[in-house]
Amino acid sequence: NVQLHIVLFSSPPPPVLAQRLLSSNAWTPWEANEFDRNVPRICGVCGDKATGFHFNAMTCEGCKGFFRRSMKRKAMFTCPFNSDCKITKDNRRHCQACRLKRCVDIGMMKEFILTDEEVQRKREMITKRKEEEALKESMKPKLSEEQQRVIDILLEAHRKTYDPTYSDFTQFRVSSSSKRITRSSSVLTHGSSSEDSSDTFNCSLECVENRMFSNMALNEDSDRSPPMDINLSHLSMLPHLADLVSYSIQKVIGFAKMIPGFRDLTAEDQIALLKSSAIEIIMLRSNESFSLEDMAWSCGGNEFKYQIDDVTQAGHNLELLEPLVKFQVSLKKLNLHVEEHVLLMGICILSPDRPGLQDTSLVESLQDRLSEVLQTYILCKHPPPGNRLLYAKMIQKLADLRSLNEEHSKQYRCLSFKPEHSMQLTPLVLEVFGNEIS
Known part of the structure; x- marks a missing residue:
């Protein structure tokens, strides 16, 4: 049996501000305008309900997490079949190789994955913003x-x-x-x-x-x-x-x-x-x-x-x-x-x-x-x-x-x-x- 190894050889380009802004759960203005919010969004990998753009592609939370883990571990998966498995919501766990290949095919990019330090800084910024908004709200005049x-x-x-x-x-x-x-x-x-x-x-x-x-x-x-x-x-x-x-x-x-x-x-x-x-x-x-x-x-x-x-x-x-x-x-x-x-x-x-x-x-x-x-x-x-x-x-x-x-x-x-x-x-x-x- 011929085993298919998926290895990402290319070295990542230097991180740029635009890529960081497009990190997990972030939407660019053109992306937001291209999709009608009233139309159900579908994950481009498995067909499950998508939650937004993740790493440059519309995906569900499950495929977002799978892609992040695979990239961080530099995982190499082998397809036990013909390397053309059709990935669905029900069978997406059966073939990690084809699932990862599908992630790459729809445009998911590892350069958009934040490092642990960047994730921590992002969380701190979110927390700080929430605290500032709460302080601002508390300072608003209120009817007694x-x-x-x-x-x-x-x-x-x-x-x-x-x-x-x-x-x-x-x-x-x-x-x-x-x-x-x-x-x-x-x-x-x-x-x-x-x-x-x-x-x-x-x-x-x-x-x-x-x-x-x-x-x-x-x-x-x-x-x-x-x-x-x-x-x-x-x-x-x-x-x-x-x-x-x-x-x-x-x-x-x-x-x-x-x-x-x-x-x-x-x-x-x-x-x-x-x-x-x-x-x-x-x-x-x-x-x-x-x-x-x-x-x-x-x-x-x-x-x-x-x-x-x-x-x-x-x-x-x-x-x-x-x-x-x-x-x-x-x-x-x-x-x-x-x-x-x-x-x-x-x-x-x-x-x-x-x-x-x-x-x-x-x-x-x-x-x-x-x-x-x-x-x-x-x-x-x-x-x-x-x-x-x-x-x-x-x-x-x-x-x-x-x-x-x-x-x-x-x-x-x-x-x-x-x-x-x-x-x-x-x-x-x-x-x-x-x-x-x-």
């Missing part, structure tokens, strides 16, 4: 339990005061041009479907609501619609938008009451904060219903879809509406998480520079607390690239809201100065924004 509790409270407050179905909008007065103005007392007293109605809108409110919104618990006589012979054709949306704003103010009150620390303020300071921030929070809240596709606020279908023209029919002009739409677009493009949205609303309400505030230091400390939570949340939870300068951009939105607030106040004063327009506003709107004819 207290910060997470604050976020959870604000999320719950928003859930209780924001109805994404907008079902209550059906109770608002309709456009006066339709000659079907209906009473909205059900919206302002007993008709709210939100979960906080029993807490926020009943007649046993704490002193802050009693002092600030003395007309909140309205009877039917105080909330009658104006006579039908009043000509408001040029402000046909005023009754409906007045009810919408009045409804929204109630929701802002309910949200503010649940902000951690808000109830610790004096009644006067709570009143000052709510009066000065109400319209800004309404503008922030409305961003949830604003659509970039048609630049409109869609509140539960086409029936309550508000375009710019609709708001002009409520007495506001483009000096307010153009920057308002610009604000809505830029805010929408920030793609804020709901957590960031509710924190921004809380920060907006707790502004220490509001007029009429007495304990500005306490308000500032409460706002700083929410600001710190927001910055930590962005670092921990908002992935790049959206988180780049996100906090600064959000704070800029508060400055934009101040400008919008000033313009709204100016236009509101012009609107409420006329008795025929002021009569269309609800007592709650008149009390929050002021009654120029009182």
Whole structure:
């Protein structure tokens, strides 16, 4: 019998960096691109499931180890048959000579085998890298339990005061041009479907609501619609938008009451904060219903879809509406998480520079607390690239809201100065924004 000896006579070329980088389990970029990760990879030696490129060829773990051992021992194997055995997963142990020959045929190279010293250095590098990654991970900012509790409270407050179905909008007065103005007392007293109605809108409110919104618990006589012979054709949306704003103010009150620390303020300071921030929070809240596709606020279908023209029919002009739409677009493009949205609303309400505030230091400390939570949340939870300068951009939105607030106040004063327009506003709107004819 002729015995076949497989002996590797060629001396290995000097090791190079590229060869070392292609050592066990390492893939080159071109190798990774040539194979679809979803396609099963097969060992080129025995047909078993491959685990990657080993020593320059796609193989299983078994053939990888066999080739490494054979090269290190400088083994010489003899085929007991015809030196053309077909190697399979089941018989790969039967003929080491043909198995090794197959390894060489598919391109496995002994130059890619690391020495024991190189293996040790590689293991040390892997261990060091893992330790560095663990240290880096441990140094990342994390939300504390207290910060997470604050976020959870604000999320719950928003859930209780924001109805994404907008079902209550059906109770608002309709456009006066339709000659079907209906009473909205059900919206302002007993008709709210939100979960906080029993807490926020009943007649046993704490002193802050009693002092600030003395007309909140309205009877039917105080909330009658104006006579039908009043000509408001040029402000046909005023009754409906007045009810919408009045409804929204109630929701802002309910949200503010649940902000951690808000109830610790004096009644006067709570009143000052709510009066000065109400319209800004309404503008922030409305961003949830604003659509970039048609630049409109869609509140539960086409029936309550508000375009710019609709708001002009409520007495506001483009000096307010153009920057308002610009604000809505830029805010929408920030793609804020709901957590960031509710924190921004809380920060907006707790502004220490509001007029009429007495304990500005306490308000500032409460706002700083929410600001710190927001910055930590962005670092921990908002992935790049959206988180780049996100906090600064959000704070800029508060400055934009101040400008919008000033313009709204100016236009509101012009609107409420006329008795025929002021009569269309609800007592709650008149009390929050002021009654120029009182």
